[in-house]
Amino acid sequence: MNTEVARVEVAASRRWVVKVGSALLTDDGRGLDSAIIAQLVNQLADLRQRGCEVVLVSSGAVAAGIVRLGWPRRPASLHDLQAAAAVGQSILIQSYETAFRQHGIATAQILLGHDDIIARDRYLNARATLTTLLRLGVVPIVNENDTVVTDEIRFGDNDTLAALVANLIDADALLLLTDQQGLYEQDPRQNPQARLVPCCEVHDPSLDAMAGEGGALGRGGMVTKLRAARLAARSGTETLIASGRLTDVVALAASGAGIGTWLRTGKQPQNARKQWLAGMVRIAGSLELDDGAVRVLREAGRSLLPVGVRAVQGGFRRGDMVSCHGPDGREVARGLVNYSIEEARRIIGQPSAAIAGLLGYQGDEELIHRDNLVLL
Ligand SMILES: Nc1ncnc2c1ncn2[C@@H]1O[C@H](COP(=O)(O)OP(=O)(O)O)[C@@H](O)[C@H]1O
């Protein structure tokens, strides 16, 4: 694996997901470390100054809540953990909002479960909200919705959540900040002589034997980071695992400096994204397009508007995958549809400006947005 090429490519990344683990943020469970938060926020503000978009995925709610409630250790009971997360989440978000405000940057709290990203209709909603926030210049701060999820809080798996967010917004790079310099050939807590892996193809099977579990806070360790990097690679996102304690780690990562462990996708991002979208779900229906719609999809890479659709078939709901055919019956594209079949029947053949009048509410102007469309 050519480390130099990898770093130069990643230095060109524009859309970043940065994930910060509890181990780093809470000094291994001793409450939120405001110095680390301030430092991190300064660095993310600088990244924004370079013209990059940033989504922050931050853990730390449970650890902050435990300290606020005066509990001596992490509880075993699921409901206690959920209560601690609820207490800690507001402390966490308040700390970030205060720190980002110093830079004139607004933040947004986004609480998600894995199901919110896997269910097709919620996927579209989450994607639209996140991309709208990025367009508005806001930094979304994502955490698990610990009040309602159970598996995630049990396994403490914000690494997977960060990867799913990277898929959701087609991030160019995923930066996993933790308390180690990167992935070592063996857990350095067990073998301090272990060597750092600087760069590797993400699907290389030799990595599995290297990655071990997490520290005292009982989380996923490098196992979930490696799994997250593999998930992120589905949408062409490159992953860097690095130490959040390294001075200027974000700037170093963004300039392609030789730090941490890069896990490369080995694929063109566009191809990876299309394959991922195409292989995602079963086809729930079909749309018959007119010649004009086929042409703009193929030649101009545009979204599919209701006006270019002549007929619809199947039993699809918002967020389902549908296939799009030309007048000659040949399949030209597949994509995630913004309306159910009942709604689609009422708006096809009509200009988007008429949607509000036809449905009684203003939905998306496209039947399928170009970001959710794969040409065949
Ligand atoms: N091969 C490895 N290289 C580096 N760290 C490893 C490895 N295997 C296991 N680990 C452990 O993973 C921990 C980081 O993961 P975790 O505790 O889940 O942190 P975070 O809160 O940042 O997600 C490290 O402190 C380390 O003990």
Ligand SMILES: N[C@@H](CCC(=O)OP(=O)(O)O)C(=O)O
């Ligand atoms: N939602 C939990 C996340 C726990 C978690 O994933 O922790 P980590 O492995 O440190 O990223 C919290 O905020 O405490």
